[in-house]
Amino acid sequence: MAARKQRAAIAFFILRTDNTAMGHQTPLYNEHLALHGKLVDFAGWDMPIHYGSQVEEHHQVRNDAGMFDVSHMTIVDLRGTRVRAFLQHLIANNVDKLKPQQALYTCMLNEHGGVIDDLIVYFMDEQWFRVVVNAATREKDLAWINAHAAAFDAHGSASVAAGRTPEATGVSVTERPELAMIAVQGPHARERVAGVLTDTGQHALRDAALQLKPFYAAYSGDIFIGRTGYTGEDGFEVLLPGQAAVTLWRALLAKDVKPVGLGARDTLRLEAGMNLYGTDMDETISPLECGLEWTVAWEPKERAFIGRDALEKQKTQGVARKLVGLVLEDRGVLRNHQKVIVEGADTGEITSGSFSPTLGKAIALARVPAATGARVTVDIRGSLHPARVVKPPFVRNGRAVVAPVASDPPGTVGLGPAPGMGS
Amino acid sequence: MMSTIPKHLKYTKTHEWVDLQKDGTATIGITDHAQDLLGDVVFIDVPSVGKQVKAGGACAVVESVKAASDIYSPIAGDVIEANPALADQPELVNKDAYGTAWILRLMPANAADIDGLLDAAAYAAFIAADAH
Numbered sequence: 001m002a003a004r005k006q007r008a009a010i011a012f013f014i015l016r017t018d019n020t021a022m023g024h025q026t027p028l029y030n031e032h033l034a035l036h037g038k039l040v041d042f043a044g045w046d047m048p049i050h051y052g053s054q055v056e057e058h059h060q061v062r063n064d065a066g067m068f069d070v071s072h073m074t075i076v077d078l079r080g081t082r083v084r085a086f087l088q089h090l091i092a093n094n095v096d097k098l099k100p101q102q103a104l105y106t107c108m109l110n111e112h113g114g115v116i117d118d119l120i121v122y123f124m125d126e127q128w129f130r131v132v133v134n135a136a137t138r139e140k141d142l143a144w145i146n147a148h149a150a151a152f153d154a155h156g157s158a159s160v161a162a163g164r165t166p167e168a169t170g171v172s173v174t175e176r177p178e179l180a181m182i183a184v185q186g187p188h189a190r191e192r193v194a195g196v197l198t199d200t201g202q203h204a205l206r207d208a209a210l211q212l213k214p215f216y217a218a219y220s221g222d223i224f225i226g227r228t229g230y231t232g233e234d235g236f237e238v239l240l241p242g243q244a245a246v247t248l249w250r251a252l253l254a255k256d257v258k259p260v261g262l263g264a265r266d267t268l269r270l271e272a273g274m275n276l277y278g279t280d281m282d283e284t285i286s287p288l289e290c291g292l293e294w295t296v297a298w299e300p301k302e303r304a305f306i307g308r309d310a311l312e313k314q315k316t317q318g319v320a321r322k323l324v325g326l327v328l329e330d331r332g333v334l335r336n337h338q339k340v341i342v343e344g345a346d347t348g349e350i351t352s353g354s355f356s357p358t359l360g361k362a363i364a365l366a367r368v369p370a371a372t373g374a375r376v377t378v379d380i381r382g383s384l385h386p387a388r389v390v391k392p393p394f395v396r397n398g399r400a401v402v403a404p405v406a407s408d409p410p411g412t413v414g415l416g417p418a419p420g421m422g423s
Numbered sequence: 424m425m426s427t428i429p430k431h432l433k434y435t436k437t438h439e440w441v442d443l444q445k446d447g448t449a450t451i452g453i454t455d456h457a458q459d460l461l462g463d464v465v466f467i468d469v470p471s472v473g474k475q476v477k478a479g480g481a482c483a484v485v486e487s488v489k490a491a492s493d494i495y496s497p498i499a500g501d502v503i504e505a506n507p508a509l510a511d512q513p514e515l516v517n518k519d520a521y522g523t524a525w526i527l528r529l530m531p532a533n534a535a536d537i538d539g540l541l542d543a544a545a546y547a548a549f550i551a552a553d554a555h
Contacts, residue, residue, distance in 0.1 A: 049462075049489075050462060053462070053463055053517075054462050054463050054488050054489070055463040055465075055488060263462070263488065263489060267488060331466055331510070332466055332468070332486070333465060333466050333486040333491065335490075335491060354488060355465040355466070355486070355488050357488070362466075381468070381484065381491075
């Protein structure tokens with residue numbers, strides 16, 4: 001029975017239920033245990049999928065404030081005199097757009113235009129850019145970044161080891177595994193973080209954080225605060241040393257910021273229309289095929305970023321597939337890999353499907369033929385159900401925003417989603 | 424966390440319960456342990472009345488936010504009713520797995536089949552062993 005492959009009996013469903021340690025643990029691991037977090041393996045890390053109810057946690061972020069331990073994500077500092085030139089080559093978006101302290105969402109492509117990873121770049125100063133990449137892609141990302149950085153480091157990649165400061169090199173690549181990361185998200189997230197900074201006497205950092213525009217970052221010593229996120233809500237992502245992260249977590253908990261697991265993080269980002277690497281795109285998919293053309297900086301034409309030639313060829317020839325949003329009209333739940341039937345065209349496939357707690361309906365991101373119109377049919381376990389095609393996001397700042405899909409692709413950055421850090 | 428396992432029900436290793444009624448029909452649902460594993464239930468795909476199900480055969484699908492899971496019938500029989508309350512309130516499965524959130528009723532092909540299922544003590548031992 002083919003449909004059987006889509007699901008399993010309850011007995012086979014959960015990875016672990018006994019909360020015994022198996023993978024890497026973040027500095028907040030004991031906090032998750034104390035809060036009865038249900039731990040699962042995520043990219044080799046023991047992470048909480050929820051602390052009781054994924055749906056309640058989802059609503060908590062949409063309506064008030066929730067916090068996520070995202071310390072498993074990989075933080076990399078790029079320093080040196082040639083960092084800007086290096087990033088202009090390495091990533092598909094252009095760091096020249098950035099003002100100091102501003103962040104940029106971008107794809108890092110291979111020579112074929114396929115997505116190696118999506119990431120956030122913070123421009124802190126002319127010799128320091130901070131990059132946050134996905135945990136699941138850590139090793140290949142670091143290998144790729146290091147390999148390409150070597151060519152930009154005029155003194156050779158051994159220069160730091162030879163005793164020179166990173167700033168004296170062309171490009172140095174330094175992972176920051178000692179830093180934890182807490183995402184505090186929701187309409188009241190920023191004021192709760194500010195309250196903690198007030199209580200601890202960090203007035204200058206508090207004032208700087210409260211003055212941040214969306215997608216900007218500030219720091220003081222080891223504490224780095226970005227007004228970024230992966231939920232479609234306002235909020236901060238705070239990067240800080242492990243012990244300080246435990247203190248911040250407990251202080252936020254005391255201010256009624258509830259812990260939220262990776263389960264709700266996934267439904268929140270899906271409602272916000274944000275892609276998940278490895279699910280909505282991978283190395284075989286270009287930004288043009290996963291709704292991320294708005295992150296590709298085509299100008300200036302002479303900027304030779306990796307994958308540019310392949311992308312330009314694809315754009316000239318026309319893209320056969322596109323990523324759209326779906327809203328299921330019947331009851332039920334859309335799931336990854338369900339077949340999407342498009343009248344008069346090839347079939348498509350759901351890349352991220354789930355139940356939207358905010359809309360009370362099933363929603364999905366799906367890769368479909370470019371000619372797909374306003375309605376499709378989804379094969380759910382062998383029965384066909386109608387779905388409406390929409391332009392993501394589905395929800396932004398707590399409100400449903402789904403509307404019928406526009407016939408024209410988004411032409412500017414402003415029309416696309418404004419994602420933060422993935423998982 | 425200890426889950427509830429009522430003494431008067433029979434159980435399967437795939438986490439369904441069955442309750443043989445005085446009128447000879449059997450009511451089937453999923454266990455408290457199962458709903459805890461699944462998380463928030465948002466949809467239940469129930470069979471149509473009259474459908475014949477086999478022992479161990481897929482008879483319904485419970486969809487939580489996380490995933491879809493097959494529900495296997497503990498015994499063979501004909502479906503005589505599906506719980507109408509679950510269409511609008513699938514979350515009942517999380518709140519009252521042994522009561523208002525029953526999933527379907529069967530007319531058993533052979534009521535004695537129930538005797539071969541796990542009793543509460545055996546099911547408790549099974550899930551305790553499963554956790555390690």
